[in-house]
Amino acid sequence: MATTVIQRKKVETATPVRRVVMGLVFLALSMLILVLFALKSDPALKTTFVMNPGGIDRGLAPDWVLPGFSTMIVLTVITFLAAVYQIFVGFKKATNVVLGIVVALFIFAFLAWAAEGRSLNLGGMLSGAVLLSVPITLGAFSGVLCERSGVVNIAIEGMMLMGSMVGALVGSVTNSLLIGLIAAILASVLMAALHAVLSIKYKINQIVSGTVINIFATGLTTYISQKILQVNQSLNNPPIFPRLPIPILADIPVIGPILFNQNMFVYAMFILLAVLQISIFKTRWGLRLRAVGEHPKAADTLGINVIRTRYMAVLLGGAVAGFGGAFFTLGSVGRFDKMMTAGKGFIGLAAMIFGNWTPIGSFGAGLLFGFADSIATKLAILGSYIPPQFMSMAPYITTMVVLAGIVGRGQMPAADGEPYVKE
Amino acid sequence: MAPVLELKGITKRFPGVLANDQVSLTLNKGEILVLLGENGAGKTTLMNILYGLYQPTEGEIWVNGKEIEVHSPTDAINVGIGMVHQHFMLIPVFSVTENVMLGDETTKMGGFLDEQTAATKIKTISEQYGLEVDPSSYVRDLPVGVQQRVEIIKLLYREADILIFDEPTAVLTPQEANELFIIMHELVKQGKSIIFITHKLREVMDVADRIMVIRRGKIVGETTPQEADQEKLAAMMVGRAVELDVHKNEAKPGKTVIQISNLFVLDQLKQIAVDDVSFEIKAGEILGIAGVQGNGQTELVEAITGLRSILTGKIELLGEDIANAKPRHITELGVAHVPEDRQKDGLVLSFPIYENLVLCTYYKPPFAKGINLNYPEIIRSAQHQIEDFDIRTPSAQTNVGSLSGGNQQKVIIARELSRPIQFLVASQPTRGLDVGSIEYIHTRIIQKRDEACAIMLVSPELDEIMQLSDRIAVMYRGKILTILDANEVTKEEIGLWMAGITPDNSSASKESIKLATTDGVQN
């Protein structure tokens, strides 16, 4: 009921708790850098960061050698200053950005400490992070499309799994990357269509509908994998999208190898980011999409076809998820293994929430989570005493922290998850 | 000249309900036609048919002398029909411009929004009709009156000529309502035609050019404000001469039951909703809290019943301070609460009647032994109460959700009044009910008063307040402006108080108002 909107005096009871809590978080990270890394490091040793990912011959950069101890002292001081400023003044709107920077510095300090006296391929790690973030980000985009229209999508995982299996199968049969990719997208769209029909037409609970898709896709892909792909290896041997250096840009040191010497999926992710961000917030289609997700009845009374808009959004979301699924088989491994997506769809869901239901935010979260993955794989090699499993937990824990409102609560579309019942 | 709009023999059947029965009406250019009827008489259904949200079972719609088919709001918009809905169709997180242009967007370069042009057009409209609003502000930040202006601009933006207003004043203060009436007159002056739906008689007399009365889905009469008076309209609306006075004896106030002093309460947005409120209620009297919805009544009730914590102040029940006490503790002290929104707060619709009847007492003997529920006893007691309170239901096992509104409310009344209570808080106890149920519930409340219970009645319906109360407190922007003796005050005076105007100082309405009101103020 919109009845209590009569203007009232605002009482300033809100103490700056959040500001101080955040400041204390900064302070804690700063102290951790000091205690965990700086004080334990040997001032005589240096850390070497290799800036060139392996197997790349363009845009080479020299190695980056840092004195470990002094680097960490500097990082401690910077983060400490940030903490003090936050506690007493506050970064206000930039708080979350600063949080991101402080966390990044913390991770950097950790890497500098862990690789002390040795060399660490930072370029490879970042390049790997970008690659690992592709399925996460694409999954998140799929979620953004569906949920902006008011349809909850926990079936990203299932859709991606379908896409990756069908992509591998069709890609192998036709020996064509393009046909394989299209088939992957279509298969995922088919799953999305089922989700759409169940949740829009039959109005069943959208989480239940998503569960149907996830169970179904898991069953189907594993079945096909066991019955067909493992029996006949030639059906599970698709081509892979090759590395595609972009002229000139790929020759830029450091950035070139990381961003511009990747395969098509990475570039597609950037293009999709731009297209989605603009079309959701700057076009007629996007305005209507958001209206349907916020207040479908209002949209309906203005002549917008709520049902059609939602179908479109879910199907498009399915297509994006299928594209992301194809990355596993056609963009990275070149083979389908059962349960290949290994929860990336769910991390995509997390990235979407962390990214506040926007493409740009999802992309940022996707990169962050990809980076966490990338570090987790490197941790084992570095032989650090932090188990890699804990690093892999980071995306999930981050999401729970975000949901708890500690980093500021996101704005979920108001009608997300509610079927539209036309009277 | 053909009327701008003609409905011929509109019939709408829902499964088991005849919502509209052969309704015919005409609307002429430049007039305000009032469609008057009780809640549930079929007004909104009719207008939703006109706006394409429902399809009629039978009947024709003619606009400007041509028969049209309205299958969707788009069709309605295309022939120039626009509607301001009872619940605003606005998206809080969108700007005014985005809300207005939605569905009829101005774009550039094929698909990109052109908010500049739209905002300019909105400014032109708001100047032309006196609808002041800032296109770039977000709807969630606007007061209700301004939100309604945005709704009207939405229609004018689409160049609608036939404007339907569905109960537009329900959420407005009397002042805002008057502003709305001025805007409506301005609109018809500039050639628009208006259908105005309401059940408030006073408004009808103020704005109508013509009045059509609808009852049980049928048009039962047509008149003009010149020919009719309020009593006559009321009779037409409910189908019999309504006894506007509830029979009750003189109150015999006893000891003070509840004493509230200097109470401050915040709403969800941490704004002051209840602002330094003090009053007391004695055993055996009814204190009516009058006021337009949203002036802090909800928060006041929630604070007293323990559902909302208070900022400062005292709430004393028979000497015990119950401010910030747990709701269950307050209930156990003998406080009953008929909540404002019965379906959301008062009942569990998916539970059977017998479980709803023990919602506040299930954990105590005889309904529970230890942690075990005693269902045979619960059901036996339910059957007694169903009989006592005349709840019309197939059985005690029926889910409350499938009862009619009146019977749902009786379930709440039965639950709350059959406990031994000292103090009853009744918040809009008859909202949206039929006349029969209203009379029944009023009788029950008076009966409780005569049993020496203290009663606080909150209602935005002035009639209800006037009929039941012994004393009347008027709440405005969180404050109790005054407390008046119900026998010594007129409806008009309270209406002014409700608008935040002190009758004594208001020169405009001096002639029509008796000045002897201030001695009714207590404290």
Add this chain to the structure above:
Amino acid sequence: MKNETDKTKPAVSIEEISTNILASATKKKSFWSALVIPGLALLTGLILGALFIIVTSGEVYSAFQISFGSGLATSWEIVSKSYLALFQGAIGNPAAMVQALISGDQLEIRRAFNPFLESLVVSTPYIFAGLAVALGFRAGLFNIGVEGQLFIGAAASTFVGYSIKGLPAIIHMPLALLAGALGGAFWGFIPGWLKAKTGGHEVINTIMMNWIAFRFTEWLLTGPMTRPDSGRMPVSPIIEKSAEIPQFFKQPIRFHLGFFIALGAAGLVYWLLFKTTWGFNLRTVGANPRAAKYAGMNIAKNTILAMSLSGALAGLAGANQILAINRSMAIGLSAGYGYDSIALALIGNSHPVGVVLAAILFGTLRNGATRMMVTTRIPIDIISILQALILMFVAAPAIIRSIYRLKPPKAEDEKAAFVGSWGGK
């Protein structure tokens, strides 16, 4: 609406109430009519599954190349062979049973009757997990985290099972079970607490907790809980004999006490939900939190309690598998119990009796499919496909009704399952 109250009727018996609740309808509805939709959903699922088996069988295509009739015949042969194997794997071969009884050979008899009992063994974790989801639904909570709670519960009971030595079985086994319940309860408590205190949605949080649980147990099994002689394999040590849930028969029958513990848990959940003030609290909070607040109930406390209890049941599912079947913990512990349990809780209408029946159905299918995989090389994952289809049909009964041209129910019966929406509205 009839305007009469039936005054002559005596107070209604408890049995009638429970039937009412089971049917979740306002009028008395027979037990069987509640089974129509699930039954038809199963039938339709099996038919679609048969089509799927045909479409994915190479033999069928080669047979159709010979002639249409031979194609049909081959299709029929494959399907009938598969489903016969499924049936015999799930229930047993009646001929073999009779023969075994005649022969009187103990081992033969055990073998012949094993399929049916093995189905109950497979059903047991489903009962626990399904109860976990159902309890959540009744309290208005969507616990997608059963999978994770199951892992943590399993890890906790494994730890108690192998690390404590020298206890008598009468103490050790219950203690290990309790550890499983507590582990799961803890994993459920966290999202419950977050929901109650911060409003963080339990669906997302439980999904996240699942993945945290997987990584965490992975770490446990490679680190603190690894078996010394495992050669870096992620497996735990084997639990003590005293911690094992006893089996009733000799090899190969694995039927064990856990099944009856699960039935006991179902009874307990039924009693708790429908016979006690606690259950009344949970159900009211689930059905209408605002009314619960109005009635003086503590929503936060009940939310946390419900999630913890739900987690405890899920933890028992994991503990049961470890203590009765696996005897040690490995990474591939769960066969997707967590997600399947959502399906069966919905199929069982979130009622303990319904959940037990649905769990036995799922267990039977899955057990039968193991046999089917051996004899017809059809992957066991066909069961996941069947489960997804059954869930879909049960969740959207309108599909089933339009296929079988059933009459639509009265509006008031057509209630959505006990699931809150995303926004918690």
